[in-house]
Amino acid sequence: SQTIHQWPATLVQPVGSPLSLECTVEGTSNPNLYWYRQAAGRGLQLLFYSIGIDQISSEVPQNLSASRPQDRQFILSSKKLLLSDSGFYLCAWSPRTGMSYNEQFFGPGTRLTVL
Amino acid sequence: KQEVTQIPAALSVPEGENLVLNCSFTDSAIYNLQWFRQDPGKGLTSLLLIQSSQREQTSGRLNASLDKSSGRSTLYIAASQPGDSATYLCAVTASGYALNFGKGTSLLVTP
8 A cells, every 4th residue: 555754743943944854655656746735724735746756846936845856755845944934744646647637645744833 | 716615614513413514616627526634733634536527426424426517515424423523625626736725624523
């Protein structure tokens, strides 16, 4: 069966510090990968998605970047955190097909607090 | 831009009741609709996926329906239990790869 891991589970960082959140998927090959953010009082928002290594798309302009160093690994980064980067970050995967209508499966999330 | 609305925002019911959660979306040109459960401080658990060509899906005590032309979906929970207490999220895929989420319905089932 497939499993998705995220770490760290929680993180408290000062404004201006760098960020690296990691997501890995086990039990599947060539998944589509996604980063979402859930901010207090707001819905979940897609930040990045990747349909393959070196194929990463950004949905919204922001202070964050994403990379996919391996097929089943997705990294969310920032060079300098802002207060507005605080939130609950969720990684997800879906089976890769030619269409975008497959079911997405989410990881346990990382709670980021920027002070 | 696709807008997803969930009503009610919060719901409290006694154990054993059947209940319905509502989801509406503004653009009927969707690929699929997915219902999730989120426990406090946790990730999302996928409950049901309905493709645009389907009318409903069932899993155990859960039944989700989809009326694409009217932009509505309902999640029916039969014989509710305290363990069903959580936030239930509805999301649609309209174009591209993004799931467009509602803000959720917070459900409390009291013993």
